[in-house]
Amino acid sequence: MAAEGIVRNLKPLEILTEEQVERIHRGALDVLEVTGVKVESEKARKIYEKGGCIVDHDDERVRFPPGLVEQSIRQCPTSFHMKALDRKNDLILGGTTTYFALFPGLRIADLDTWEVRQPTVQENHDANKIADGLENILASPSYTPYTDMVDVPPAMLLPVSTWSRLKYFSKISRVGTTMSSHIFEIQMAQALGVDIYGAMEAPPPLSWNEDATDCAIACAEAGFPVEPGTGGSMGATHPATLAGALVIGMAEVMSGVVLVQLVNPGNPVIVNCFPPPINMRSGHPAFGSISISLFQVAWNQIWRTRYGIPIMNGGSGPSSAKKIDFQVGYEKSVGAMLSAMSGANMINHCGGLMGELSYHPALSVLDNDAVGNIKRFLEGVKVNEDTLAIDLINDTGPIPGFFLNKQHTRDWWQQEQFTPLVSDQSTYPEWLEKGKKSSLDLARERADALLESWESKLSPGQEVEIDKILDDCRAWYKKKDLI
C-alpha cells in the first residue's frame, strides 16, 4: 500500500538538448576529478580513499575518478519504498510519481502584524497535526515546520523537531544533521518501525562538513535513504550562470552519492539542489526567482534522463513574499508546477514564507489546494470512447441540448474536474452573505478544523519509547556541555 501521489500522464517538460545534458554531466565529472570536494570528516575521507578516490588528508580534499562516480550512480535504485507510521502514507519514490512535502521556516509568521516570532513547542506540534490532515502533503524535511522554538536550547532543536514530527505527523520525515542529532533521530524512527531519510546538506561550494557526512554514513548504514542536497547561491557560492550552477551542483551531489554507495552499495538516494540567485543588493538569497525553476527543470531533466535516480526539488518552497499575498501565490505555484511537470519525485513546498524565515499552517492549507490543482493538471487528458462522448454529443445535439442532466456528467465529474477545498469559488452574493471571507480566512478555518479533528496514530507504548529517546538525547548533550 502506498499514498496515491501525483502520477504524471504528460510528457515531462524538457529544456535542454541531449548535447547540453552531456556537456553538463561531463563538466561535473571534470570538476570532481580535477578539483574534487573538501571533506571535513576524516572518517568520510577514509571511506572515499578506500573506495578508490584520491585523498589529500592535509588539504581535506577528495578527488574522484569519473568511472567511480558513474558506477556509484548506476548502483542507486531507480525507485524505492518508504514505510510511514500510517501505512496508507507509504511512499514509492521514483518513476512518474510526484509527492509534495512541507517546507521549513525558522519562526512563525503572525498573520495580523506579519512579523515573525519564536513559536512554542506546542505550536510546532499543532502545525504538524494540521499538516497530518492535508491530503496532498505526504512528507516533511527535518527542522520543519519551525526550526526555532521557545525554550529549546540550540542543541535540542533538531531532536525536538523530529520527535514532534514522529508524534504528530504520521507521514514520511527526514532526519537532521546538527551536532550529531541524527543518532537519536534515527533511534526514534527505528523505535517506531518507520523509514526516515537522511539529510546530507552541504555548505557550498564543493564542501561537506562533518555533520553532513556523519548523517549520511549513519543513515546508509541503517539502510535509510539519503538525500545529498546542496543549495548555494547563484552569483555568490555558485556561478552566476545556470549552466555553471548546474555543473557545480551536480558535482556536489554526485560526490554525496558516491559516499552513500561506498558505505552501503545499492542504498536509496534522492538528489536535491536548488541554488537561488543572490539578491545583488542585499546579499540575501532571491527566493522566488524564476531562474530557480530554470535550474530545477534542467536538473530534473539531467537526473531523470541520464541517471534515473529519484529527484527532489525545494526551490518553490520559500517565496520572498512577506505576506500571504499575490506574490507568494505566483512564486510558489509557478515553481511547483514547473518542478512537477519536469519530473521531480518529491517537492518540498508547503507552508514556507519570507524566504526561509517563517512558516504558517494556514499557508500549508493554501499550498495544499494549489497542489491539488497541479495534481489534476499532471493527470492529463484521458482519451477513450467514453470520455470522447461522441454518441452522447450526437444524441444531445444543439440547444436545447444540455449535459447537466446526463448520467455521463454524474459519472465523470469528480474524476475529470478538480474542486479546490479552500480557494474562494463562491458567487458574489454568497461571498457577501458569508462575511466577505478571503481564501486565507478559509484556510485558517480549515487549519483549526484539522487541528480539532487530529488523532494520534501512535500506541501509548510507542509514545513512551520516543519520549525516552528524547530524554536520552538531552542527557547526552548535557554531558557534552552543549546544554
Place this chain on the structure above:
Amino acid sequence: MNHLEELGKAIRAYDTEGAGSSAQAAMEDGVDPLEGLDVVAGVMKEIGDGFESKELWLFDLIGAADAAKAALLVIEAKVLETGSQPDHLGTVVLGTVFGDMHNIGKTMVGALLTASGFRVVDLGTNVTSAEFIQAAKDNNADIVALSALLTTTAVAQAKVIETLEEEGMRDHVKVMVGGGAITAEFAEMIGADGYRATAFEAVGLASELVGE
C-alpha cells in the same frame, strides 16, 4: 600616472593583482603609507556610496574590497614598520562563528566597513572563540563583529563574549552581532553591545560603538 593613481584605478577596476603591485611600488618609492591608506579609503568610500545609491551592485562592492584588501596588506605592513599613526575609525575583527560556514553577509559587512573608513580583519567562516580572541589581541581591536546564520550556531556568539570576559578584554573591546538567526533580544541576552539586521545598519552601529 603615479603609483597611487594606479592604485586607485586598480581598485576601481577590481584588479586585485594590480592593486597589490601598485601599493608595493608606491611603498618601494617611499610614498607615505598614510597617503596610501587615504587613497584606498577614498576609493572605497566612492564604491560604497555607489552601492548605497544602487548604481553599483554587490559584486562591485566585493570586487573593490578584495582589491583594497590586497593593497592594505602591503600598506599596513609599511605602517607598522614606520610606526605611523593611521587615521582610521577603528579596527574591527570580523568573522562567522564556529560551526557556521555562511560567508556572504559577513563579507558584505566587511566591505562596507572598509568603505566607511574602518580597518577590517576578516577571519573568514567557522572561526573559533580562541581565534577571535587572538586576532583581537594581535590587532588591538576596537570591535569584534560576529556573524551567525544558523539558530544552532548563534550560541557560539555567546561563547566568544564569555571568552572575551574571561580574558579581561571585555571593557575595551565592543561586540556587535548579526546574521539571519539573530534578533535584538538574543543580542541583549548574550550581552552583546549591539545588533543590526542589515549590513548598512551594521556600519552605523560600528561607528556608534567607537564613538563616531
